[in-house]
Amino acid sequence: MSPDPRPSNPQPTPAVLILGGTTEGYALAEALAERADLRVVSSLAGRTDQPRLPPGEHRIGGFGGVPGLIDYLRTQRLDAVIDATHPFASAMGWNAAAACEALGLPLLRLERPAWQPQPGDDWWQVDDWPGAVAALRHSGARRVLLAVGRQELAPFADLDAIHFLIRAVSPPRPLPAFQDARLLLARGPFSLGDERALLRDERIDTLVCKNSGGEATAAKLAAARELGVRVIMRRRPQRPPSPRATDVSAALAWLDNCL
Known part of the structure; x- marks a missing residue:
């Protein structure tokens, strides 16, 4: 055998x-x-x-x-x-x-890799959302694009002197009780032209975001640089x-x- x-x-x-x-x-x-x-x-x-x-x-x-x-x-x-x-x-x-x-x-x-500030950027880097809230107060921001994810909106809801354009992939559940806010549901990648038009048409003076890195959502930073929009950037943990x-x-x- x-x-x-x-x-x-x-x-x-x-x-x-x-x-x-x-x-x-x-x-x-x-x-x-x-x-x-x-x-x-x-x-x-x-x-x-x-x-x-x-x-x-x-x-x-x-x-x-x-x-x-x-x-x-x-x-x-x-x-x-x-x-x-x-x-x-x-x-x-x-x-x-x-x-x-x-x-x-x-x-x-x-x-x-993390995003790095480029010549012409106006970045205010913070370690957490309370730091971002303090930066918004100190900067005198009035119209803000909030691109932080739907689960991290609550720290900003008490800022009643600011109009927030909240961009998220899915609806927040629930949406915190902002005094003045509008929800924009959108999924990247976003083109530079679209980001430039959004910041300009909405008269955004400040962008709040995380340092996520990558190409899919980087166009907002280039648009902010071109238009002189302040960026409050949360550092990575x-x-x-x-x-x-x-x-x-x-x-x-x-x-x-x-x-």
């Missing part, structure tokens, strides 16, 4: 978890979609209605803190984690670092120390090296 050529203990397919929801997370999942030698799972926070689903396996919603993430990584037999969450999703970043340390799993932070990549190709090289 000839021997059975199959291995007695076949090795499981290596598996990676992408903490995604960003342009970089989708691009990484797409780059790995044809890899038969790798199982890819993308996790989305589920904070937007009808999110675009990346290729491969996916899950939507929170994990239940560090214990829940540890349990998920263990039960799903994941071998590596790539944190490609939004630059301001700092809680998830710290949870991922703690869970990967507990299980001895490799962790990579895939993060787009601190992240745990870990290996970092600024593009998908570097993340792929890291993944091939650690699996």
Whole structure:
């Protein structure tokens, strides 16, 4: 009888978890979609209605803190984690670092570079939203484009001497009780011409936003520079120390090296 050529203990397919929801997370999942030698799972926070689903396996919603993430990584037999969450999703970043340390799993932070002020910019950089509120009061702003996300509007609602144009992807639930505000639902990317027209037509004197980086929403900064619009920019929160990549190709090289 000839021997059975199959291995007695076949090795499981290596598996990676992408903490995604960003342009970089989708691009990484797409780059790995044809890899038969790798199982890819993308996790989305589920904070937007009808999110675009990346290729491969996916899950939507929170994990239940560090214990829940540890349990998920263990039960799903994941071998590596790539944190490609939004630059301001700092809680998830710290949870991922703690869970990967507990299980001895490799962790990579895939993060787009931050925006940097250019000649002609009038940036007021702050560390948090109370700092942004104080900057609005001090600057004498009167017409403000508020582009901070639908979940972070409340700190600005008490500024009753300002007209706010609130831009969000989905409607806030609920919308805080602003004295003078209008909601504009729109999803980027936005062109420079459209951003220039918006700032000019709405007579915006101040833009409030986060330093998210990337190209999809960068045109508003160029338009603000051209029109002399003040920018109150929230700096990125601190992240745990870990290996970092600024593009998908570097993340792929890291993944091939650690699996």
